[in-house]
């Protein structure tokens with residue numbers, strides 16, 4: 001079901017965004033500052049994509065009666081926004097990682113790596129298009145192990161996401177207060 005299309009799309013988006021970043025870099029001859037129009041926009045749009053990553057898939061997963069879209073498509077979208085959002089936020093940082101903003105960036109990197117690991121485990125388990133497990137090529141013991149690993153992974157990935165958004169909201173509040181409104 002996950003065939004890797006979403007990874008290619010995310011890579012393509014990253015190349016396009018990098019090209020725009022390169023043009024801005026050449027025109028202004030400086031690393032785009034986090035609080036200037038371009039750097040700020042990268043932070044805001046990237047963060048919105050990350051919020052969508054956090055919320056949309058979980059909502060869809062919890063309303064199985066809903067018909068809007070296949071689960072696999074929602075997970076592909078989760079992965080796409082979960083890669084592109086953090087990439088934009090990384091370009092937003094202006095490559096400085098002081099204080100809480102730096103910690104927020106660290107959480108962001110950790111959740112992306114954790115996501116990639118989760119994607120790997122997830123694709124080991126045979127599933128139908130709506131994401132429910134089906135009979136497949138895995139032996140009973142291997143399936144039980146993959147399920148246990150996936151459950152363990154959830155207990156790591158989800159709290160990291162929560163810590164990330166708590167520190168992100170504090171960073172945003174502080175950054176807006178000190179760097180935007182007080183100027």
Ligand code: HEM
Nearest residue numbers: 034035043044047093096097098101102104105168175179
């Ligand atoms: C998860 C999302 C985000 C991360 C990881 C992040 C990370 C960072 C980092 C590492 C810096 C540089 C800090 C330094 O100078 O050492 C920064 C600066 C800044 N960020 Fe973010 N950011 C995020 C989202 C946002 C959003 C959504 C906004 C605005 C609504 C924002 C506004 C700012 C501003 C205004 C600065 C400049 C602060 C200054 O010049 O003192 N950030 N951010």
Ligand code: HEM
Nearest residue numbers: 050053054058061079082083111112115116118119122161
């Ligand atoms: C901003 C970054 C990300 C955030 C905030 C985030 C958050 C979450 C959350 C809250 C869940 C739990 C969904 C649920 O069970 O209700 C989840 C599941 C998952 N995420 Fe992410 N994620 C991010 C990035 C990624 C990335 C980059 C990947 C893959 C490359 C990924 C792969 C997965 C997988 C495979 C699941 C499990 C799906 C399932 O068991 O149904 N995530 N994510």
